[in-house]
Amino acid sequence: MNRMSSPSVAEPAPAFAVDLLWIPLGAGGSPLVRWSGLAFEAIVARKERRARQRLFHSALEVYADGVRHVIEMTPVWGQPGVDRGVVREGPVGSKLLGRSRLFRYEVHRWLDGTIPDRASAEDSPQRLSTEAGAARAVLALAASFPTATWGRDEFLAGEMWNSNSLTSWLLARSGHDLEPLEPPAQGRAPGWGAGLVVAARAQGPDPRGLMPVGTSAQIHEAGGMNTTGIPAGSIVVGVDGSSYSDEALDWAVEQAALEQRPLTIVHTIEPVGFIAAGTYAGGGIDYGALLDQSQAAGKATLHKARTRALETLPAPAIHQVLSQADPRSTLLDLSQHATMIVLGSRGRGPIASLLLGSVSVSVSKHASCPVVVRRRVDPSLTTHGILVGVDGTEISLPAIEFAYRMASFRARPLVVLHCYWEDHERALVAESIAGMAEKFPDVNVEVRLAQGFADQHLVNASQNYELVVVGHHPITPLSDLIFGSVAPTVVEHAHGAVAVVPAAPAAPSSDA
Numbered sequence: 001m002n003r004m005s006s007p008s009v010a011e012p013a014p015a016f017a018v019d020l021l022w023i024p025l026g027a028g029g030s031p032l033v034r035w036s037g038l039a040f041e042a043i044v045a046r047k048e049r050r051a052r053q054r055l056f057h058s059a060l061e062v063y064a065d066g067v068r069h070v071i072e073m074t075p076v077w078g079q080p081g082v083d084r085g086v087v088r089e090g091p092v093g094s095k096l097l098g099r100s101r102l103f104r105y106e107v108h109r110w111l112d113g114t115i116p117d118r119a120s121a122e123d124s125p126q127r128l129s130t131e132a133g134a135a136r137a138v139l140a141l142a143a144s145f146p147t148a149t150w151g152r153d154e155f156l157a158g159e160m161w162n163s164n165s166l167t168s169w170l171l172a173r174s175g176h177d178l179e180p181l182e183p184p185a186q187g188r189a190p191g192w193g194a195g196l197v198v199a200a201r202a203q204g205p206d207p208r209g210l211m212p213v214g215t216s217a218q219i220h221e222a223g224g225m226n227t228t229g230i231p232a233g234s235i236v237v238g239v240d241g242s243s244y245s246d247e248a249l250d251w252a253v254e255q256a257a258l259e260q261r262p263l264t265i266v267h268t269i270e271p272v273g274f275i276a277a278g279t280y281a282g283g284g285i286d287y288g289a290l291l292d293q294s295q296a297a298g299k300a301t302l303h304k305a306r307t308r309a310l311e312t313l314p315a316p317a318i319h320q321v322l323s324q325a326d327p328r329s330t331l332l333d334l335s336q337h338a339t340m341i342v343l344g345s346r347g348r349g350p351i352a353s354l355l356l357g358s359v360s361v362s363v364s365k366h367a368s369c370p371v372v373v374r375r376r377v378d379p380s381l382t383t384h385g386i387l388v389g390v391d392g393t394e395i396s397l398p399a400i401e402f403a404y405r406m407a408s409f410r411a412r413p414l415v416v417l418h419c420y421w422e423d424h425e426r427a428l429v430a431e432s433i434a435g436m437a438e439k440f441p442d443v444n445v446e447v448r449l450a451q452g453f454a455d456q457h458l459v460n461a462s463q464n465y466e467l468v469v470v471g472h473h474p475i476t477p478l479s480d481l482i483f484g485s486v487a488p489t490v491v492e493h494a495h496g497a498v499a500v501v502p503a504a505p506a507a508p509s510s511d512a
Helices: 031-048 132-144 163-173 192-201 243-259 274-282 287-312 327-334 352-366 396-410 428-432 454-464 477-483 486-493
Strands: 016-024 054-064 067-075 086-091 104-111 122-129 220-223 234-238 263-268 318-324 338-344 371-374 386-390 414-420 445-451 467-472 497-502
Touching: 016 132, 016 163, 031 054, 054 132, 054 163, 067 132, 067 163, 086 132, 104 132, 122 132, 132 163, 163 192, 234 243, 234 327, 243 263, 243 287, 243 338, 243 371, 243 396, 263 287, 263 327, 287 318, 318 327, 327 338, 327 352, 338 352, 352 371, 352 486, 352 497, 386 396, 386 454, 396 414, 396 428, 396 467, 396 497, 414 428, 414 454, 454 467, 454 486, 467 486, 486 497
Parallel strands: 220 318, 234 263, 234 338, 263 318, 338 371, 386 414, 386 467, 414 445, 467 497
Antiparallel strands: 016 054, 016 122, 054 067, 067 104, 086 104, 371 497
């Protein structure tokens, strides 16, 4: 949609329209907001070595069937005691502070509502569309806005989450052309880019009934390892129709919703080799018909999983991959494009007990992204938060950050367990978690020390935690055979879910 000209305030209300307003930060007369904004911009400008700019807050006025609605993010406190059509609320500063109304924001879809500082808006209103579908889409999407913490970058989008994120997210998800949009002269809108990044990750079903680019109700069939058609940053989950994979699917759907990422559901059909195909033929079995039946069953499994995902949570865009290849090869290939792979701990069939070793452990050893292996937990056990094992080396750093992210997204406490042998190694844990408290201030962290084998301590403690996180560095098959590795041992023997996070790739040698 192309940006349209600014309407005159004297014009009669349109049947359908989406109008954007740029409002100088603090224009409503709040000295606290104005001065804090000036201080923030002064710090950022100095850090980026540029001139200071004016900061702008944005809001939307949406007309549908001639009725005006105001969509805006504001503090919960200080609002008039009328029905403002509040559809979402979220914390300000941190999830802990957000328990108080003083540190919460609201997103309202206010029927003929007011914008206190509307008179101060500049170059506004800008009419972005007069299409009925666009206006209705914006109104519908407001109720599904991701309520991340205001002022933080929980989605790792490169900018803090705020009112401008709401506006850009709504406009991007509803199909508006945002490229020509920019704040008034010498101004900028912090948080605008964050909304665009998160919207691009999760292009869900279009509220106007259209199918956006990157969303498909069809199944992407991948022969061999041609599985690069999935969106980058997907959360990938393997399914086989078992109750174990259903539990993994539920967790993956929930995580995709929390992170506002696409979800890719994968099912594989084991390929039949040339010799086996000949054996079938010699026995009077129609190999072609057998393959057709396998593919039909695979599609039915994916359809059931997709239906379950949509019923469990309002999931992001759901992609499906049906691969006729070894499941390990398929998942390892997908790991190059995914942000996470989620697997159940058991599969179907007479050798179900061997699947954990043949697929989950293999994928967790060699994947390019974190792999979460979900195992059915004894319902009589009470679990508390997330546990991450650290050893004071660089291998632990990606696992530590992953654990903090999971604790932040799921509002769980985090225990950092440092296993050591020599007393001088005890101090390494402080170096490992340095900087994490500033990045994830909402996470409640406890550090524990234990002497001895890390895998034994982690396995023994695993029954008390929702998720155990371990780091893993790829090693040669010979080293693996002789010395073993902590991560595979924990995956095979833990009493609950385990996340294996690969170490960062080694920097290229300067001698090369």
